[in-house]
Amino acid sequence: MPSEGGWPILGVSDHGCRTLEVAMTGTPHVVSDVMTQTVLALRHGAAFKDIVKALQRWQVSAAPVLDDDGRVVGVVSEADLLHKEEARTAAPAGYGQGRSGPDSPESASVTAAALMTTPAITVRPEAPLPEAARTMARHGVKRLPVVDADGLLQGVVSRADLLKVFLRGDEDIAEEIRRQILPHLFPDSAEPVRVLVRDGVVTLTGRVPDTALIPVAVGWVRGVDGVVAVECALAGPPRRPDLDPDLPDAGRVPPHRGRAHRLPEGSGGS
Structure with a gap:
């Protein structure tokens, strides 16, 4: 020594x-x-x-x-x-x-x-x-x-x-998030999640297929070395009227909500 x-x-x-x-x-x-x-x-x-x-x-x-x-x-x-x-x-x-x-x-x-x-x-x-x-x-x-x-x-x-660790460059932080976090959480995302880092503050924007993973993404990003804070503006996929019955759609015939009409006995209904 x-x-x-x-x-x-x-x-x-x-x-x-x-x-x-x-x-x-x-x-x-x-x-x-x-x-x-x-x-x-x-x-x-x-x-x-x-x-x-x-x-x-x-x-x-x-x-x-x-x-x-x-x-x-x-x-x-x-x-x-x-x-x-x-x-x-x-x-x-x-x-x-x-x-x-x-x-x-x-x-x-x-x-x-x-x-x-x-x-x-x-x-x-x-x-x-x-x-x-x-x-x-x-x-x-x-x-x-x-x-x-x-x-x-x-x-x-x-x-x-x-x-x-907080002297790490913003682009270096963003690159790690893009390469090591987002592909694992959202491999099937229709559009890429946008990552902006400024003075260590990360902003995530875009739509993801599974909103349940958004808190996970925020937690993982917060754990990246050099990250000071995370601002999340992620949202789920856009809602489609043809798949969501709760959305109004002018081109769709609403279901009949009246009383069912019974045919008289003996009438041809075939």
């Missing part, structure tokens, strides 16, 4: 950076498409002062903590560091004066293992982007370590990374 100043750093090599660029040239669908691969990771024995310096140098508010095998065992955030500082300043007046603070021997004995929040809230590289967003919202965190099946750190995904 590459390191700098004793800190493990993932993906520093040119190869790692190129991998990220290649992933972002396509349509982002999963966490590995948007995650940052060049990340700061802390050893579990890192001291308080060194953690503060590392976070400031890398301009991040949190970093994953690794064990000796490179597995993520927790996360140290600025909030964790501030909690430690709050506990120190809450001590009785005069206690430890001249000895406490980031440069004191006491702070040097406080390590990432003691400060970190554990277990770490993580996500897998193959997780869909909405799943990562829901995990962040559920746990109230701004970023997630990305780990493989063995718990090894692969990168970090942040809220800003997830928002990259």
Whole structure:
């Protein structure tokens, strides 16, 4: 694992950076498409002062903590560091004066293992982007370590990374809808459904053979990466008077609605 100043750093090599660029040239669908691969990771024995310096140098508010095998065992955030500082300043007046603070021997004995929040809230590289967003919202965190099946750190995904999906071009969104959604739902449509995308807002217009599938189409389109909203103006096929008895038709003789006329007995009715 590459390191700098004793800190493990993932993906520093040119190869790692190129991998990220290649992933972002396509349509982002999963966490590995948007995650940052060049990340700061802390050893579990890192001291308080060194953690503060590392976070400031890398301009991040949190970093994953690794064990000796490179597995993520927790996360140290600025909030964790501030909690430690709050506990120190809450001590009785005069206690430890001249000895406490980031440069004191006491702070040097406080390590990432003691400060970190554990277990770490993580996500897998193959997780869909909405799943990562829901995990962040559920746990109230701004970023997630990305780990493989063995718990090894692969990168970090942040809220800003997830928002990259909305940078997708309108025509790219429209093309995916035309090619991957509409042919599956409406293969026998007499006229093509028109798709217009502007600033991520999709408008669907036209007639479809089965109106029951319209809500399904809206749901599928809403799930396309980069879609902000869906405006649906789809309708069913035009109604035909010759097939619908409820529609008026001047050329059709209305059915007789009077009483049936019975022929006298013995009269020829054949």
